[in-house]
Amino acid sequence: MSRTRIKICGLTREADVADAVEAGADALGFVLYPKSPRAVTPERAAELARRLPPFVTPVLLFVNAAPETIAHAVRLVPQALVQFHGDETPEQCAAVGRPWLRAARMAPGFDLLDFARRHPGATGLLLDTHVEAYGGSGKVFDWSLIPPSVPVPVVLSGGLNPANVTDGVLRVRPWAVDVSSGVERDKGIKDAALMRRFCQAVREADARTA
Numbered sequence: 001m002s003r004t005r006i007k008i009c010g011l012t013r014e015a016d017v018a019d020a021v022e023a024g025a026d027a028l029g030f031v032l033y034p035k036s037p038r039a040v041t042p043e044r045a046a047e048l049a050r051r052l053p054p055f056v057t058p059v060l061l062f063v064n065a066a067p068e069t070i071a072h073a074v075r076l077v078p079q080a081l082v083q084f085h086g087d088e089t090p091e092q093c094a095a096v097g098r099p100w101l102r103a104a105r106m107a108p109g110f111d112l113l114d115f116a117r118r119h120p121g122a123t124g125l126l127l128d129t130h131v132e133a134y135g136g137s138g139k140v141f142d143w144s145l146i147p148p149s150v151p152v153p154v155v156l157s158g159g160l161n162p163a164n165v166t167d168g169v170l171r172v173r174p175w176a177v178d179v180s181s182g183v184e185r186d187k188g189i190k191d192a193a194l195m196r197r198f199c200q201a202v203r204e205a206d207a208r209t210a
């Protein structure tokens with residue numbers, strides 16, 4: 001049985017971090033994009049990341065941030081994975097000098113295989129719905145846009161929730177899933193019961209792929 005990894009994104013509060021870990025998240029995302037309703041400062045991300053036990057990975061998410069902003073945040077959270085979620089070039093991503101994930105903005109006509117080829121240094125591609133605000137939209141994209149075999153680990157994202165994630169895992173068979181809006185009571189305020197239900201739904205899908 002393969003175990004689909006789970007990333008919960010957009011945490012802003014200690015209680016939600018504890019609940020997400022308890023629910024079974026493998027990675028927690030902190031949004032360092034000032035225009036997001038879920039934005040935290042690098043200092044706040046560091047405070048929250050300090051709450052994480054071993055083997056739960058903090059992810060620092062940036063949208064078109066200045067290199068010095070990224071370097072500052074990475075210094076504060078040295079164990080973090082970096083997620084580029086804007087219009088960064090492959091060279092800008094690679095320059096971070098740390099393991100990084102690249103968000104792909106899925107829309108009709110988008111060539112994911114070419115995108116993967118242009119980002120050879122990415123540890124994974126996070127497939128999200130193409131929206132003007134870059135992410136956190138709660139909108140699902142058409143999963144049939146995903147080619148059958150992508151040569152890097154795929155993180156399925158965009159509008160996932162406890163009701164649709166089982167189907168997403170069974171259809172796409174991603175390395176991991178990522179969720180924000182679908183486990184929220186309000187933007188940046190997570191709901192413990194929804195996070196538990198989301199993680200259970202992923203495990204149900206895993207059991208069915210055994």
Ligand SMILES: O=C(O)c1ccccc1NCC(=O)[C@H](O)[C@H](O)COP(=O)(O)O
Pocket residue numbers: 008009010029031033036037038061063085128133134135136137138139157158159160178179180181182
């Ligand atoms: O969460 C945000 O507000 C956000 C804003 C700008 C860029 C990215 C953002 N979030 C990135 C994530 O990894 C989200 O989990 C991903 O977009 C999925 O969000 P949702 O559709 O709400 O589950």
